[in-house]
Amino acid sequence: MLTRRTFGKLSVATMLAGPLASLPNISLAGNPTSRPLHGLSAFGELKYGPDYSHFDFVNPEAPKGGTFNFGISSWGYNQNPQTFDTLNTFVLKGNAPPRMELCFDALMVRAVDEPTAIYGQLAETVEISEDRNSYTFKLRSEAKWHDGTAVTADDVAFSYELLKKDGHPEIGIVLANLESAQATSSDTVVLAFNGKQSDRSILTVAAMPVLSKAYYGANDFLASTMEPPLSSGPYRVKRTKAGTFIEYERVEGYWAKDMPFAKGQNNFEVLRLEFYRERQAAFEAFKKGVVNFREELTSKTWATEYDFPAIQDGRAIQKLFDAEKVASFQAWAVNQRRQKFTHPKTVQAIGHCFDFEWTNDNFFFNAYQRSQSFFENSEFKAIGKPEGKELALLKSLSASLDDAVFDDVPVQPVSDGSGRDRKLLRRASQLLGEAGWKRDGSKLVDDKGEQLAVEFLIRSPTFERILGKFVANLKALGADATIRLVDPAQYQQRLDTYDFDITGMAFRFGATPTSESMQQFFGAANADREGNRNFAGIKNPAVDEIISRIDDASDREELAFTLRALDRVLRSTYSWIPNWKSSNHRIAYWDMFGYPEPKPDYAFPIETYWWFDEQKAKAIGKG
Numbered sequence: 001m002l003t004r005r006t007f008g009k010l011s012v013a014t015m016l017a018g019p020l021a022s023l024p025n026i027s028l029a030g031n032p033t034s035r036p037l038h039g040l041s042a043f044g045e046l047k048y049g050p051d052y053s054h055f056d057f058v059n060p061e062a063p064k065g066g067t068f069n070f071g072i073s074s075w076g077y078n079q080n081p082q083t084f085d086t087l088n089t090f091v092l093k094g095n096a097p098p099r100m101e102l103c104f105d106a107l108m109v110r111a112v113d114e115p116t117a118i119y120g121q122l123a124e125t126v127e128i129s130e131d132r133n134s135y136t137f138k139l140r141s142e143a144k145w146h147d148g149t150a151v152t153a154d155d156v157a158f159s160y161e162l163l164k165k166d167g168h169p170e171i172g173i174v175l176a177n178l179e180s181a182q183a184t185s186s187d188t189v190v191l192a193f194n195g196k197q198s199d200r201s202i203l204t205v206a207a208m209p210v211l212s213k214a215y216y217g218a219n220d221f222l223a224s225t226m227e228p229p230l231s232s233g234p235y236r237v238k239r240t241k242a243g244t245f246i247e248y249e250r251v252e253g254y255w256a257k258d259m260p261f262a263k264g265q266n267n268f269e270v271l272r273l274e275f276y277r278e279r280q281a282a283f284e285a286f287k288k289g290v291v292n293f294r295e296e297l298t299s300k301t302w303a304t305e306y307d308f309p310a311i312q313d314g315r316a317i318q319k320l321f322d323a324e325k326v327a328s329f330q331a332w333a334v335n336q337r338r339q340k341f342t343h344p345k346t347v348q349a350i351g352h353c354f355d356f357e358w359t360n361d362n363f364f365f366n367a368y369q370r371s372q373s374f375f376e377n378s379e380f381k382a383i384g385k386p387e388g389k390e391l392a393l394l395k396s397l398s399a400s401l402d403d404a405v406f407d408d409v410p411v412q413p414v415s416d417g418s419g420r421d422r423k424l425l426r427r428a429s430q431l432l433g434e435a436g437w438k439r440d441g442s443k444l445v446d447d448k449g450e451q452l453a454v455e456f457l458i459r460s461p462t463f464e465r466i467l468g469k470f471v472a473n474l475k476a477l478g479a480d481a482t483i484r485l486v487d488p489a490q491y492q493q494r495l496d497t498y499d500f501d502i503t504g505m506a507f508r509f510g511a512t513p514t515s516e517s518m519q520q521f522f523g524a525a526n527a528d529r530e531g532n533r534n535f536a537g538i539k540n541p542a543v544d545e546i547i548s549r550i551d552d553a554s555d556r557e558e559l560a561f562t563l564r565a566l567d568r569v570l571r572s573t574y575s576w577i578p579n580w581k582s583s584n585h586r587i588a589y590w591d592m593f594g595y596p597e598p599k600p601d602y603a604f605p606i607e608t609y610w611w612f613d614e615q616k617a618k619a620i621g622k623g
Helices: 153-166 169-174 201-205 213-218 279-287 299-304 344-352 356-362 388-396 422-434 462-476 488-496 515-522 541-550 556-573 614-619
Strands: 039-041 067-069 108-110 117-120 123-128 134-139 178-185 188-193 235-241 245-250 270-274 293-295 316-322 327-334 438-440 443-445 453-458 480-485 502-510 576-578 584-590
Touching: 117 123, 134 153, 153 169, 153 178, 153 188, 153 213, 169 201, 169 515, 188 201, 201 515, 279 293, 344 422, 344 576, 356 462, 388 556, 422 462, 453 462, 453 488, 462 480, 502 515, 515 541, 515 556, 541 556
Parallel strands: 067 270, 453 480, 453 502
Antiparallel strands: 039 117, 108 117, 123 134, 134 188, 178 188, 235 245, 245 270, 293 584, 316 584, 327 502, 327 576, 438 443
16 A cells, blocks of 8 residues: 655654753653753653764765665655656645655754654754743754755744645644744744643654745745755755656755764765656566665565566565554545445445455465554554553543443454455445445445445556455445546545545554644544545544543653554544555665665665665676
């Protein structure tokens, strides 16, 4: 399945060094006020002190140079991995190329070998006010735009005001509690909140891109344009052809290239993305060496098609890398804005028609496990009956809960692997009857005589064969089940406007999910806001109430049982149909790169911390 990630998760992890006060490493909630800090962490101590020299997961001596031509498996905001028609990535309109975020710096950036820590980038220090409602950032004097002018506090203040007003809806949710952004001097900016935010909100807010006030004062921020914007990051747009390719070049004079947060990173001279409408065309490009890095998302291809000469003679390599230790989920979103899907038993019945065991055996070479939770691969996954503090939280909710929430958490049914498990189909038929559907000859109809129509929206023909048996089972029950393949731009537009019945998604919430991210996916307040990620249209008072308590967690244990309660209630709504998950990345690359071991636990920013190995490249005829 396709993967999406937000700007903060996509961004290269960076760090800060500078003349800071010598402070002990402490948690965000315990950080002292009115004193300069070099970093912030949601829970626990910061890994890196004020005098760190570089990230542990990088090679600080990594050579610079070479081209990294790679396939994309993650993106965010309005980015599209198959085509693009604008370089404006921070708005809803248009389709932007992935990795535009590498052109921009932020006040602070994540350390991806820690679960939730950020360190200064443009900001040299940050001070928390006594009431913890405002944060004062002192900018680095070295920070420069690519035209050589200084990045100022006016730029920062302008950026936050602009992004809150006109930015992509996901940004608007993150900045909802930001009351103002004010430059108090040329190098000092204050972000003030309304008091409704949690301490952890700043971890996401401070990672927002900083934009040039001068550039956007002369150019329309909302315009779809192929003009590269002025930026300050380690890369900038070099060449591009809309919908075909984009090249980002490393900025030789990047203001932060010798700073500790940049050591060992941004090593490739050129990052080149080529865009393919079809998966097979992209794979053929890799086989020929036109593309030299690929994350394989199709298990059948991984198992049966990596037998071409470059793999056989060792010029290209297949390798599994462990997945990150972050909460993630992969499922089909069922659009409950449509009346036919509002009854949870209808969705539950549809789920019974998917034979995972048969699909895994016949198409996936048993490479996957069944997905169950909204927080797979984490301690936030609900299991069995609620107990202890999780049970107490559920009982304390003012919103009414179905009694089933206090029973064993729902799990997906296990089939006999035949592809048409009669027992599961009988149960699906029973559920549909309980939801008000009835048979009229060969059709399954509602009380108005309208047949249940179920359309799966996809943008890759790969999923036609995977969904084939699923569709056949639905048809056997009397539904008018179909698959609709659309082009990438239309697919994105239909997602943004919720114009679909069912579509598949895969997401990562990170090591420490926030209320903002949960609002994006599951909150009622944004369920009908275009461009948001509440694809299923969930509007559930209990879900909203639990989301409101996430930021009250004083430690990771409290966060864990709060999210387990959320997972349990969400699963009881039957608004998504979990499908499958993997415990690793399937990576194929031409043997011309170096990389440090071990990989970081909380992200896999290959394009920023791997490097071009000239000797290896020469050995395989790529030098």
